[in-house]
Amino acid sequence: MKIALVGLGRTGRIVAEYLLEQDALAMVLCKPNSLSANSDLGELLNIKPTGIMLETTAHLEKKLFHKKPDVLIDFSSHHFLKENIHTLAKCGVNVVTAVTEYDRAEIEKFKALADKGNIGIVMAPNITYGVNVLMLMAEIAAEILGDYDFDVFEEHHKYKKDRPSGTAMKIANKIRNGLATQKEIPEHVVRAGGIVGKHKVSICGEFDKLEISHESFSRVAFAQGAYKAAQFIAGKTGFYEMSDIFDSERRQRRQHAVMHPKTIELEKEDPA
Structure with a gap:
């Protein structure tokens, strides 16, 4: 799975580091007027060069077709998705947004677009x-x-x-x-x-x-939640919230317990 990230604030930088550790980060976007544009992500994170250059959101469609990310994780502001959701859908890039500032009209717009079956969206202000x-x-x-x-x-x-x-x-x-x-x-x-x-x-x-x-205790909790959400939405369409991901995992655990009861009992007897 290839992930794009937009938003490199206090939490976004931790998310970037976490995605690098998972070898999942393929693209990082920044504002057109960002002073960090065209620099290596490693410079911003104070680590060794990563080979991932910060790209502005200008000419986004062309850049998405070139990098072909599966999912974009958004830790920026409500402006990004409001302005670019149709481009993301056109390019087949699903979305996990942890932004909290959307108004009701914007959320309804995203739901309607996702319901058409062109894109998958996880709206997760509650990302952990x-x-x-x-x-x-x-x-x-x-x-x-x-x-x-x-x-x-x-x-x-x-x-x-x-x-x-x-x-x-x-x-x-x-x-x-x-x-x-x-x-x-x-x-x-x-x-x-x-x-x-x-x-x-x-x-x-x-x-x-x-x-x-x-x-x-740490913003890594947000990064872990965002990555799990990205894994969930990859290849899907429709509109979801973190509660849907949570419920899906609960169902999977229950199915596993029913299908493999002996394994569960062995784990109880020998936790090591």
């Missing part, structure tokens, strides 16, 4: 696997503890622009999905220092309190 587990647990808690009060807390570094984060809003929506009746889900935001990312759900009743939390 751990936070998807938190969402699942929060939704289950809402189904069981519907008379409790739910609050969503999220913390990120001081440079993060959106407040609340796309992930925090997704968590709140998952809680609403689990509740039998609609109620307010307050979202509390902290932007400070170099916090990588932390989300917490507080579930408070009259006599007890439950908390579910997830914290990213």
